[in-house]
Amino acid sequence: MTSVIEIVEHAPAVGVALPDAVGRALAAAGVLEAAPDPYAPGRWSLRAGSKVGAVAVGVPGADETFTVRIIPKTPITRLFFLLGYSLDPKGPWRDGEVEVAEHRDLLPALAHAVERQVDQALRRGLLQGYRATEESALVVRGRVREAEQIRRRFGATLPVEVTYDEFTTDIAENRLLRAAVERLLRLPGVPRDVRRRLLHQRARLADVAVVVRGQPLPDWRLTRLNARYHTALSLARVVLENASAEHACGGLRIDGFLFDMNKLFEDFVTVALRETLTGSGRAARLQDAHYLDEAAAVRMRPDFVLYGADGAPAAVVDAKYKAEKRGGFPEADLYQMLAYCTALGLPEGHLVYAKGNASYDAHRVRHAGILIHQHALDLDQQPAGLLADIAAVARHMVPDLRV
Structure with a gap:
């Protein structure tokens, strides 16, 4: 018997009846947030984060499988x-x-x-192609592996250790x-x-x-x-x-497919910005390593750094696919971007979110003069509109850009 549980990504927690072993396995595997209900034994509170997809948990000794489907908000x-x-x-x-x-x-x-x-x-x-093959054979084909022949055959003539290129579908x-x-x-x-x-x-x-x-x-x-x-x-x-998830937790086997929307959004934003800025005379690097402190002890990896013709950093971007707080964007992201701008010597930084409660905003940091832009991409629109919004972000970064 299979029980199917459907949960929406980043939606409020739902209470479901689950064996304790299944609930613990889901939590241990990082599939979602799972906690037992202290007031109702046998029930668990499940809340999905940014991972979407489906996993199945089989119960040992019982003909029962629990399938959890996490539905993305994005079409x-x-x-x-x-x-x-x-x-x-x-x-x-x-x-x-x-x-x-x-x-x-x-x-x-x-x-x-x-x-x-x-x-x-x-x-x-x-498709067929050549693949290097090494084997023991009764006839010489290709090239004799002399060292291997001596090591394995001790002077015997046959079989012969050979290597050759085989034209194959494998x-x-x-x-x-x-x-x-x-x-x-x-x-x-x-x-x-x-x-x-x-x-x-x-x-x-x-x-x-x-x-x-x-x-x-x-x-x-x-x-x-x-x-x-x-x-x-x-x-x-x-x-x-x-996105493969395959674990054995507490004697239970979890098998499924989970895709992290955080990484998907980050990859899209950085690749799309790189494509938009191609031909601008500037170089873009993704996940480029820098250091916050002079002793190079604290490493940081901004999602996207744009370099000018002189090789110096010209712009920095961080992509954030996550639920926004009720009043707008999280302050912690501003602190992180402030650190990036300070370490890279930049007067401006850019945070790019998936659109939710807030739209474009900007903050100038007191006593530092650094301006932090907060952009929001509407993922529900058609690809052309989405790429147009990426181009608008790029123009904030490079005002003379023509796209």
Whole structure:
């Protein structure tokens, strides 16, 4: 039996009936905030933060599974635009080629998008390439590994330790696609029709080796030959790296897919600003390391630092996707930006939020003269409007910018 619990991202806490072991496992895994109700044994208060997606918790010794779905406030189509643009600003996301509108929840939409992109990538057949292979053989093929032959064979003629380049479909790109398909097939909440299509894609990739869980993912780089795989590979990495949750807490197994909206918003804002400022004669660096103190003991990493032609910092930005306080933006963010501006020697700093209770604001710090801008992006609008708002932030940073 499966019990489904739906919670909205950053919504007020809800009380649900849960076994204590399940509640503790959810809290320990960092899926959401979970606390037992002191006045009602067997009930837990659950509150979702910035992580969205779905996880399933199985109860040992009982035929019962609890599935928790955390629904994002941002519409799914807009969420996928943010995700896709941060992965590849030149990709198909802006034009709506990655279709997810029929799905309300993140995981079904992601599984659908991955399957469609894998199908499109494999439409002309599996990509082939050369892969270095080392093996023991009865005939010489390629090059003899002389040192290995002496070490392992002690002068014997056969078998021969050889290395050669094999032209095969078992290459990094196909391994990543298969690993993503396998991972999605294990996750809760994938619709039946999407699961059926994923099984078909797995059959097409049957001759490709399975990536062993826990091992590093195969490296690949974009080339002219694998260009048709690019979008599918970008989504595969999202599945395999950015948002997988698989834990064993208190004897319970938690398996699912969680995506951190904090990171998604930060990635989108910084990548979009970098794209907007391309060609302005300035260089942008993301998560660039600096030090607050003269002894270089306190490290700080602003989300985005813009450098002028002389190599000196020209602007600093921090992206903040989080619930705003009832009266406006949190003061702690102002203190953080003040520290950035002071350490970088800048007269102005920029905080960029997802729009909520407050719109644009600015504060000039007493006795320092530093001006801190607070911008708010409306994530509910169409991509063109969202990118126009990013351009407006860029013009605050570089007044003579023409975009």
